Amino acid sequence: xxxxxxxxxxxxxxxxxxxxxxxxxxxxxxxxxxxxxxxxxxxxxxxxxxxxxxxxxxxxxxxxxxxxxxxxxxxxxxxxxxxxxxxxxxxxxxxxxxxxxxxxxxxxxxxxxxxxxxxxxxxxxxxxxxxxxxxxxxxxxxxxxxxxxxxxxxxxxxxxxxxxxxxxxxxxxxxxxxxxx
Numbered sequence: 001x002x003x004x005x006x007x008x009x010x011x012x013x014x015x016x017x018x019x020x021x022x023x024x025x026x027x028x029x030x031x032x033x034x035x036x037x038x039x040x041x042x043x044x045x046x047x048x049x050x051x052x053x054x055x056x057x058x059x060x061x062x063x064x065x066x067x068x069x070x071x072x073x074x075x076x077x078x079x080x081x082x083x084x085x086x087x088x089x090x091x092x093x094x095x096x097x098x099x100x101x102x103x104x105x106x107x108x109x110x111x112x113x114x115x116x117x118x119x120x121x122x123x124x125x126x127x128x129x130x131x132x133x134x135x136x137x138x139x140x141x142x143x144x145x146x147x148x149x150x151x152x153x154x155x156x157x158x159x160x161x162x163x164x165x166x167x168x169x170x171x172x173x174x175x176x177x178x179x180x181x
Contacts, residue, residue, distance in 0.1 A: 059127050061135060061153045063163060069128045070167040072118035076111065077174045083110040101126055132157075 059065065080086040089108040096104075105111050105122035115125050135153040138145070145151040157164065 058149050058153070059124075059131050060149055061128075061131060061156045063160060065124075065128055066132065066160075066164060067167060068119045069125065069132065070171045072115050072120045072125055073171045074174045075114035075117050077171070079110050079114040083108075086111045086114070098123070098126055 076086060076090070085108050089104050089111045102122045105115070105125070112122060115122055120128070131153060135150075135157045138150070139154040139157045141154075145154045
C-alpha cells in the first residue's frame with residue numbers, strides 16, 4: 001500500500017486537491033449514485049449530480065467512479081501534452097473554494113472535455129480526487145477506522161488495493177517521464 005499512497009500523493013501534486021471534501025468528518029448521506037457508464041465509452045455529458053459534489057458531502061468510493069477518475073487522469077495527461085493551459089487550470093490554491101476551483105477547470109474547454117470523455121464533470125473530479133487521497137492516507141492509520149462513509153471509503157481502498165494500484169499504474173504509464181516527481 002505505501003507505493004499506492006506515494007502514487008496518490010503524486011496525483012495530488014498534479015491534480016485537484018479537494019480541501020473540505022477530503023476532511024474526515026461525517027457528511028450528510030450521499031443522495032446520488034455514480035453513473036454506470038464505462039470510462040472508455042462515456043460519451044454523453046455527465047450529470048452534475050452523478051457523484052456527490054458538495055463540500056458537505058463525501059462521495060462513496062466505488063470501482064466505477066475510481067475507474068472513471070483514473071480514465072480522467074489519463075485523458076488529462078494526454079490533453080496536457082498538446083494544451084499547455086490545462087496544467088494551470090488544475091493548479092489549485094488551497095485558499096480557494098470548490099466553486100472557484102471548478103470555475104478554473106470550466107474555463108479550459110480541453111480540460112472539461114478530457115473529464116467528460118471519462119464520464120466526469122469538474123465537480124465530480126474535484127470530489128473524487130480529495131476523497132480518494134484522503135481515503136488512501138486514512139486507510140493507513142493505526143487507529144480504528146471511523147464509521148459511516150469516511151470509514152467505508154477507507155475500508156474500500158484497503159479491500160481493493162490491487163485493483164486501484166493497477167488503475168494508477170495504467171494512468172501513470174501515460175505520463176511523460178519526469179512530468180510528476
